[in-house]
Amino acid sequence: MLMTNFLQKRKSVRDFKNDNVPRDVLENIKLLIQEIDSEDGVGLSLYENGKIVYEGLKGKAGYSGVMIEAPHYISLDIKDNSPLNILTGGYLLEKLNTKIVDLNLxxxxxxxxxxxxxxxxxxxxxxxxxxxxxxxLGYGQKKKFFDPEVSSSRLPVDEIVFQDTLGNPISMETLENYGIFDVFSSARYAPSHMNLQPWRFVLNGSKIDAYMVKSEDDNRSFVDMGVILFYIEEMLKSIGTEKKWTIDLKDAGKHYYIGEISL
Known part of the structure; x- marks a missing residue:
């Protein structure tokens, strides 16, 4: 599935069956973790006995105080809580997440x-x-795609993408001419904490600059930025751009400058 289609149909399941994932699939996930977990400041681990994790976090984490019960969990360990490591952690965990979904989980x-x-x-x-x-992770009780109401609450493309400088309007025709309108239209569906969508992008010649809106919860936003950077890279591959983000974190007033990617 193209990553643009994947994002538009991306779902988050909160009700899991009690069924354990088969041993061979868990072993496959362990191999995926070994392949992806290559950064010194970030660690990924699989917890096969989900009951221990669930019982320990019940009443202390989850959605509105309700912990998500699942047969298995994967943890993201960020070593020193630096913005770069947090950003990298979000990127790697969502990269792993997409591969797990590909296993029909x-x-x-x-x-x-x-x-x-x-x-x-x-x-x-x-x-x-x-x-x-x-x-x-596990097998959901039922599969539910984003409904129209949730989708419509997301920021339109012209509020997350600008031309030359932040705040300068960009035309949809310009994005179409560069072949990246679908990329940013689909990027709106990427997950973010409280659906805040902290990402902003500037088309600057033949490159895209990424920014993050500052907030009272920058750490969670840095994770969200890692997620969206992963998806932008993957979606650009569909138009023949096999490039990686160059990260250069720095203060930019009401935003943080994150980095750039060439088209």
């Missing part, structure tokens, strides 16, 4: 950054205090 992101250190240690071990995000 369902997933759901869970934020655990408000959970106390003692609880994390009791669940994940002495070195688990840096785990702020999880992916629950």
């Amino acid at each position: 369902d997933t759901c992101w869970i934020t655990v950054d408000q959970v106390d250190h003692d609880t994390k240690k009791s669940i994940f071990g002495e070195n688990g205090v840096g785990i702020d995000f999880l992916i629950a």
Whole structure:
């Protein structure tokens, strides 16, 4: 499936069956983790006994205080909580997430950054205090795509993409001429905390600059930026652009400048 189509149909499942994922599939996921987990400041781990994770976090994490119960979880351990590591963590965990979905499994992101250190240690071990995000995985009770109401709440393309400088309007014709209108139209469906969509992009000649809106919760936004950078890279491949983001984090007033990618 093209990544543009994947994003538009992307779903997050919160109700999982009790069925364990078959052993061979779990072993495949472990191999995927080994392939992806190549950054010093970030660690990914599979917790096969989901009951331990669920019981430990029940009442302390989840959605509106309700923990997501799943047969298995994957943790994201960010070593020193630096913006670059947080950004990288979001990129790698969503990259892994898409590969897990390709195995016909369902997933759901869970934020655990408000959970106390003692609880994390009791669940994940002495070195688990840096785990702020999880992916629950298994087989969903039912599959549900984004409904029109959720989709319509997302920012339009002309509020996330600009020309030359932030705030300068860009025409849809210009995006079409560069062959990237579908990329940014689909990017609106990428997940973000509270659906804040903190990303902003500037088409600057033959490159795209990425920015992040500052907020009271920058750490979660940096994770969201890692997610969207992954998807932009993947979607650009569909138009023949096999490029990677060059990251150059710096302050830019009401935004953080994240980096650039060539077209």
